[in-house]
Amino acid sequence: MIEEKRDPILGKQSAVFREPVWLVESASVVGKKEGEGPLGNLFDAAGEDDLFGCKSWEDAESFLQREALSRALQKAGWKPEDVRFLFAGDLLGQEIATSFGLECFDRPLFGLYGACSTCALSLALATFAIAGGFARKAACVTSSHFGSAEKEFRFPLGYGNQRPLSATWTVTGSGAFLLSAEGCGRKKARAAITGLTAGRIVDFGLKDSMNMGACMAPAAADTIRQHLKDFGRRPEDYDKIITGDLGSVGQTALLDLLEKEGIDIAGNHMDCGIEIYDAKEQDTHAGGSGCGCSAVVLSAYILKMLEEGVWKRVLFAPTGALLSKTSFNEGRAVPGICHCIVLEKPLAKAKDEG
Amino acid sequence: MIEEKRDPILGKQSAVFREPVWLVESASVVGKKEGEGPLGNLFDAAGEDDLFGCKSWEDAESFLQREALSRALQKAGWKPEDVRFLFAGDLLGQEIATSFGLECFDRPLFGLYGACSTCALSLALATFAIAGGFARKAACVTSSHFGSAEKEFRFPLGYGNQRPLSATWTVTGSGAFLLSAEGCGRKKARAAITGLTAGRIVDFGLKDSMNMGACMAPAAADTIRQHLKDFGRRPEDYDKIITGDLGSVGQTALLDLLEKEGIDIAGNHMDCGIEIYDAKEQDTHAGGSGCGCSAVVLSAYILKMLEEGVWKRVLFAPTGALLSKTSFNEGRAVPGICHCIVLEKPLAKAKDEG
Numbered sequence: 001m002i003e004e005k006r007d008p009i010l011g012k013q014s015a016v017f018r019e020p021v022w023l024v025e026s027a028s029v030v031g032k033k034e035g036e037g038p039l040g041n042l043f044d045a046a047g048e049d050d051l052f053g054c055k056s057w058e059d060a061e062s063f064l065q066r067e068a069l070s071r072a073l074q075k076a077g078w079k080p081e082d083v084r085f086l087f088a089g090d091l092l093g094q095e096i097a098t099s100f101g102l103e104c105f106d107r108p109l110f111g112l113y114g115a116c117s118t119c120a121l122s123l124a125l126a127t128f129a130i131a132g133g134f135a136r137k138a139a140c141v142t143s144s145h146f147g148s149a150e151k152e153f154r155f156p157l158g159y160g161n162q163r164p165l166s167a168t169w170t171v172t173g174s175g176a177f178l179l180s181a182e183g184c185g186r187k188k189a190r191a192a193i194t195g196l197t198a199g200r201i202v203d204f205g206l207k208d209s210m211n212m213g214a215c216m217a218p219a220a221a222d223t224i225r226q227h228l229k230d231f232g233r234r235p236e237d238y239d240k241i242i243t244g245d246l247g248s249v250g251q252t253a254l255l256d257l258l259e260k261e262g263i264d265i266a267g268n269h270m271d272c273g274i275e276i277y278d279a280k281e282q283d284t285h286a287g288g289s290g291c292g293c294s295a296v297v298l299s300a301y302i303l304k305m306l307e308e309g310v311w312k313r314v315l316f317a318p319t320g321a322l323l324s325k326t327s328f329n330e331g332r333a334v335p336g337i338c339h340c341i342v343l344e345k346p347l348a349k350a351k352d353e354g
Numbered sequence: 355m356i357e358e359k360r361d362p363i364l365g366k367q368s369a370v371f372r373e374p375v376w377l378v379e380s381a382s383v384v385g386k387k388e389g390e391g392p393l394g395n396l397f398d399a400a401g402e403d404d405l406f407g408c409k410s411w412e413d414a415e416s417f418l419q420r421e422a423l424s425r426a427l428q429k430a431g432w433k434p435e436d437v438r439f440l441f442a443g444d445l446l447g448q449e450i451a452t453s454f455g456l457e458c459f460d461r462p463l464f465g466l467y468g469a470c471s472t473c474a475l476s477l478a479l480a481t482f483a484i485a486g487g488f489a490r491k492a493a494c495v496t497s498s499h500f501g502s503a504e505k506e507f508r509f510p511l512g513y514g515n516q517r518p519l520s521a522t523w524t525v526t527g528s529g530a531f532l533l534s535a536e537g538c539g540r541k542k543a544r545a546a547i548t549g550l551t552a553g554r555i556v557d558f559g560l561k562d563s564m565n566m567g568a569c570m571a572p573a574a575a576d577t578i579r580q581h582l583k584d585f586g587r588r589p590e591d592y593d594k595i596i597t598g599d600l601g602s603v604g605q606t607a608l609l610d611l612l613e614k615e616g617i618d619i620a621g622n623h624m625d626c627g628i629e630i631y632d633a634k635e636q637d638t639h640a641g642g643s644g645c646g647c648s649a650v651v652l653s654a655y656i657l658k659m660l661e662e663g664v665w666k667r668v669l670f671a672p673t674g675a676l677l678s679k680t681s682f683n684e685g686r687a688v689p690g691i692c693h694c695i696v697l698e699k700p701l702a703k704a705k706d707e708g
Contacts, residue, residue: 084363096681109554110468114465125464125482322449335457337453337463
């Protein structure tokens with residue numbers, strides 16, 4: 001099906017890019033705990049504390065975004081004015097980490113909100129802009145911060161509340177990604193974006209904000225299932241199917257939900273939230289979360305594995321939990337949303353494109 | 355300049371669409387006060403109170419979005435599944451009005467945040483998706499609600515605080531817009547989207563959340579100035595240059611700022627926030643605000659004037675104030691951002707395209 005038409009519109013919810021958009025460069029900046037975790041050595045920078053010299057958690061999160069984008073630009077040799085559009089977002093109310101983090105770059109900004117799916121959301125819309133010919137270069141930035149997120153969604157850290165084992169730990173970190181249509185060549189890019197599937201809101205009625213993995217797993221299952229259908233692919237067509245921050249509880253739910261539909265991804269599923277911490281040693285319970293989680297793992301680890309050829313093609317599928325303090329207090333459920341992006345090794349010829 | 359190249363990338367921050375994207379249909383649903391205002395008869399529906407039978411202001415705002423999109427779909431004869439992607443957002447923390455308002459449509463959703471600029475932000479990104487060939491039909495939805503916004507940004511209504519005369523009144527309302535690449539013909543569409551300019555964050559360091567007009571005017575001036583430069587146009591090439599919710603205080607600031615740069619838009623400037631209420635009779639001080647404000651005025655009034663040929667081409671430039679309760683309490687400034695969209699009368703031949 002894919003070979004026969006040039007139309008990028010694919011199946012019910014997907015798009016395929018014959019001329020891939022190149023993920024040219026990226027950078028990741030994380031907090032102390034992330035720096036001490038299993039992927040610690042791979043991040044571009046890790047803080048000595050989580051304030052990064054700022055006066056508030058929110059300012060610290062803005063600093064992370066600024067630092068991640070600055071480092072990505074520097075690595076690529078781009079000037080800020082090379083970036084036609086910024087696509088960015090975070091978890092805070094009215095996205096203040098993004099506004100105050102990126103204003104200094106003085107670039108046109110499209111603000112996005114997809115909870116912890118925002119990294120994929122930003123890559124999806126930047127890819128549309130570039131593949132559509134409306135920009136030659138764009139940048140995507142996403143962040144989260146443990147201190148600002150706990151204050152925003154649960155309790156300020158000073159309150160010292162206890163967390164159940166199903167809870168995840170919001171990653172302090174920001175990932176920045178530079179996308180380009182041209183001029184970089186396959187050799188220089190870190191990965192090629194060759195397709196995407198946009199997700200619907202999936203609401204199983206779960207209300208436990210201390211068990212976000214279970215709340216989000218149905219949305220991840222829905223988008224992954226639809227993606228495989230739209231592209232006519234099987235799970236084994238991907239070296240890894242990578243969720244953002246389901247954690248250990250959500251992973252079990254995801255595998256169960258897909259298995260019921262006859263889709264077995266147990267052999268090649270990976271979750272950024274499980275990878276980023278040593279849950280036992282670091283006391284992070286079900287794993288890492290936050291839209292910084294998938295962003296920093298994508299930059300530091302997933303793109304590295306694609307560059308090195310260990311993986312040829314992966315499905316990057318971060319999932320967001322659509323709640324706020326207000327909706328939680330008003331007794332509303334926590335629906336989920338998942339967008340996924342197909343990332344391929346530069347120079348690799350896609351298997352089903354002959 | 356425009357005629358000579360087919361490249362949609364224009365100037366520093368703009369895109370031009372040779373094959374316009376069609377704004378096929380729209381709907382507006384508003385609250386009681388808006389229904390009693392000067393544009394009251396033009397809206398598709400107005401509530402008898404602002405709860406619309408719901409239990410909270412937030413649920414009422416979700417209802418507005420659902421109702422606006424349902425009515426737009428019905429008017430166009432579209433089924434929800436005809437919409438490939440939804441582009442939507444609101445002002446509340448984590449965009450809960452959007453999540454809970456639109457989940458029932460079961461369509462892929464790109465969540466956006468641009469404060470009161472969100473209506474233009476959604477039209478811009480949906481236009482990229484359609485003009486790029488990644489969707490044939492898409493929908494944009496934006497909302498705000500006086501009750502939920504006061505609670506989110508200032509004080510719950512029950513607190514009964516006084517408001518200075520520089521304050522604006524958040525519009526209770528939602529506008530939904532259906533965009534299409536084809537199949538509708540120029541005759542049937544309400545307007546053609548022929549270009550856009552994406553805005554940067556502009557921060558003059560103003561901190562008064564009770565004077566949002568002044569906070570936002572610099573961003574509106576910046577984007578309008580850049581738009582005219584990128585397109586090589588003068589203010590008189592537009593029948594109207596329409597800001598979203600600067601109100602009377604912001605309007606004065608905008609005209610002053612542009613005049614200093616030799617740009618005189620006093621003769622054809624209009625502000626949705628000034629039009630929607632009779633400020634004296636309705637005690638709304640500087641005018642209406644909120645991302646519902648520009649959305650419902652676009653749907654009910656601006657598109658009508660284009661359809662009727664009273665206006666041939668307008669620049670729609672809503673501006674957002676990028677603050678949150680947290681950033682305000684932490685003493686941060688209120689930066690602004692403005693995105694603008696060129697809307698033309700269907701069948702009209704653009705002046706500078708010979």
